[in-house]
Amino acid sequence: xxxxxxxxxxxxxxxxxxxxxxxxxxxxxxxxxxxxxxxxxxxxxxxxxxxxxxxxxxxxxxxxxxxxxxxxxxxxxxxxxxxxxxxxxxxxxxxxxxxxxxxxxxxxxxxxxxxxxxxxxxxxxxxxxxxxxxxxxxxxxxxxxxxxxxxxxxxxxxxxxxxxxxxxxxxxxxxxxxxxxxxxxxxxxx
Amino acid sequence: xxxxxxxxxxxxxxxxxxxxxxxxxxxxxxxxxxxxxxxxxxxxxxxxxxxxxxxxxxxxxxxxxxxxxxxxxxxxxxxxxxxxxxxxxxxxxxxxxxxxxxxxxxxxxxxxxxxxxxxxxxxxxxxxxxxxxxxxxxxxxxxxxxxxxxxxxxxxxxxxxxxxxxxxxxxxxxxxxxxxxxxxxxxxxxxxxxxxxxxxxxxxxxxxxxxxxxxxxxxxxxxxxxxxxxxxxxxxxxxxxxxxxxxxxxxxxxxxxxxxxxxxxxxxxxxxxxxxxxxxxxxxxxxxxxxxxxxxxxxxxxxxxxxxxxxxxxxxx
Ligand code: SF4
Ligand code: SF4
Numbered sequence: 300x301x302x303x304x305x306x307x308x309x310x311x312x313x314x315x316x317x318x319x320x321x322x323x324x325x326x327x328x329x330x331x332x333x334x335x336x337x338x339x340x341x342x343x344x345x346x347x348x349x350x351x352x353x354x355x356x357x358x359x360x361x362x363x364x365x366x367x368x369x370x371x372x373x374x375x376x377x378x379x380x381x382x383x384x385x386x387x388x389x390x391x392x393x394x395x396x397x398x399x400x401x402x403x404x405x406x407x408x409x410x411x412x413x414x415x416x417x418x419x420x421x422x423x424x425x426x427x428x429x430x431x432x433x434x435x436x437x438x439x440x441x442x443x444x445x446x447x448x449x450x451x452x453x454x455x456x457x458x459x460x461x462x463x464x465x466x467x468x469x470x471x472x473x474x475x476x477x478x479x480x481x482x483x484x485x486x487x488x489x
Numbered sequence: 490x491x492x493x494x495x496x497x498x499x500x501x502x503x504x505x506x507x508x509x510x511x512x513x514x515x516x517x518x519x520x521x522x523x524x525x526x527x528x529x530x531x532x533x534x535x536x537x538x539x540x541x542x543x544x545x546x547x548x549x550x551x552x553x554x555x556x557x558x559x560x561x562x563x564x565x566x567x568x569x570x571x572x573x574x575x576x577x578x579x580x581x582x583x584x585x586x587x588x589x590x591x592x593x594x595x596x597x598x599x600x601x602x603x604x605x606x607x608x609x610x611x612x613x614x615x616x617x618x619x620x621x622x623x624x625x626x627x628x629x630x631x632x633x634x635x636x637x638x639x640x641x642x643x644x645x646x647x648x649x650x651x652x653x654x655x656x657x658x659x660x661x662x663x664x665x666x667x668x669x670x671x672x673x674x675x676x677x678x679x680x681x682x683x684x685x686x687x688x689x690x691x692x693x694x695x696x697x698x699x700x701x702x703x704x705x706x707x708x709x710x711x712x713x714x715x716x717x718x719x720x721x722x723x724x725x726x727x728x729x730x731x732x733x734x735x736x737x738x739x740x741x742x743x744x745x746x747x748x749x750x751x752x753x754x755x756x757x758x759x760x761x762x763x764x765x766x767x768x769x770x771x772x773x774x775x776x777x778x779x780x781x782x783x784x785x786x787x788x789x790x791x792x793x794x795x796x797x798x799x800x801x802x803x804x805x806x
Contacts, residue, residue: 315493315494317493317494317495320494320495332495332496332498332499333499334494334495334496334499337494337495337497338494339492339494340492340493340494357494357500366656366657366658369580369582369583369655370583370584370585370655370656371580371583371585372575372578372579372580372583372585372586372589373574373575373578373579373580374578374579374580375578390574390578391568391571391574392566392568392571392572392574392575393566393567393568393569393571394566394575394585395504395505395567396583396585398504399504399505399656399658399659399802400655400656400657400658401658402657402658404500404502407499408567413567413568414567414568471657
């Protein structure tokens with residue numbers, strides 16, 4: 300059966316250390332000044348005056364209903380059989396329609412190929428070797444969980460069954476495969 | 490770069506820049522020019538050679554402006570040498586593919602129209618004698634071809650709106666009224682460009698009756714545009730939340746909102762309407778005024794495209 304890869308980012312475990320960001324850069328040889336992945340740290344003040352932090356994983360959320368793929372005129376942007384959204388550089392003309400249409404600002408123009416690039420769940424490297432994405436492996440607090448939604452026994456399905464999660468901008472109907480365990484304090488800004 | 494996660498330069502929501510605005514303007518103008526030329530051509534007394542100057546103007550403007558627009562578009566791709574892949578790989582769910590196919594059909598029919606209208610200059614006395622059969626084809630099947638051209642032109646004019654409205658990442662663009670607004674303003678630009686070219690370059694063959702007909706039509710289209718812009722923002726307000734926020738910001742923030750109020754609405758829409766009602770009949774129908782009026786309308790339509798593209802990508806709620 301085809302896989303359906305997804306990820307969980309736990310806002311309570313994340314400490315904003317950027318180890319994932321750095322691991323992604325070295326694994327995927329990301330050129331200087333562009334990023335597939337960042338974790339934005341935002342200070343929050345709760346109603347009782349206490350302070351805390353919110354962590355936002357800024358990367359492709361691997362939508363199931365993909366705006367970027369729908370608009371791509373050449374089908375260069377596509378979803379592979381495992382539910383991972385990819386760009387086929389051989390087909391890309393560089394119209395940047397996908398970059399504009401992505402509601403998550405997940406895509407940037409690769410300075411060398413001039414084609415859009417984005418998180419691939421390390422599909423081309425680690426995943427094909429049977430390893431987890433670099434960000435997941437390196438995370439010191441295990442805030443990231445990766446796995447196959449089609450496998451009832453997978454670790455990610457266990458987490459999704461036990462924890463409250465939400466997805467960003469769900470109102471747009473994109474059905475992201477990036478689930479967020481919200482901070483136990485404060486409100487959720489989806 | 491002073492945050493620990495690194496440079497945020499790539500997160501600029503403005504992805505498409507001014508060449509796209511100019512392309513959207515030229516595509517709309519091309520469609521509008523050929524639509525208004527065909528409408529004039531179908532009127533009593535205009536359907537035989539020698540053609541009215543308006544028809545000649547439209548026949549030249551339509552292929553030239555769309556050609557120029559497409560060149561701009563191709564050079565604006567980040568991988569311009571790959572553009573041919575657009576012609577052989579299709580995604581029928583993408584407005585861009587639909588646009589490519591519409592343009593694929595629209596280019597040849599607009600060139601046919603040109604050859605029909607300028608048969609004498611191009612194929613009889615001119616350098617394209619070998620294309621005489623094409624010119625004859627355009628003339629013999631004039632009505633049918635023009636009907637097809639009209640439909641395709643409406644498609645080209647509207648698709649530029651759908652291209653932007655298909656993206657739900659931008660609330661100001663993600664609105665059903667955008668294609669109607671772009672089609673209307675494209676028709677307005679086409680009429681104006683036809684009037685300028687007709688009156689300046691084909692002065693003797695441009696009939697006053699056609700000029701005032703088109704000028705009158707333009708005023709009506711401008712009213713429609715104003716109404717569409719009104720609907721667009723009211724619709725955003727009613728949606729509330731981030732969309733209402735984006736709408737309010739787009740109406741009132743920075744240079745872009747000045748461009749909207751002064752350039753698009755003031756200069757491009759209200760001034761032509763105001764002048765049309767305020768000026769005495771004699772002035773209103775002078776060639777100089779019609780040309781002046783057409784030029785401000787053109788500036789207004791270009792401003793509208795520029796505003797929509799930039800404000801749309803800037804104010805995301
Ligand atoms: S987050 Fe953006 S790039 Fe990733 S699948 Fe969704 S629309 Fe495409
Ligand atoms: S930039 Fe490339 S991948 Fe993106 S929509 Fe255009 S052709 Fe498709």
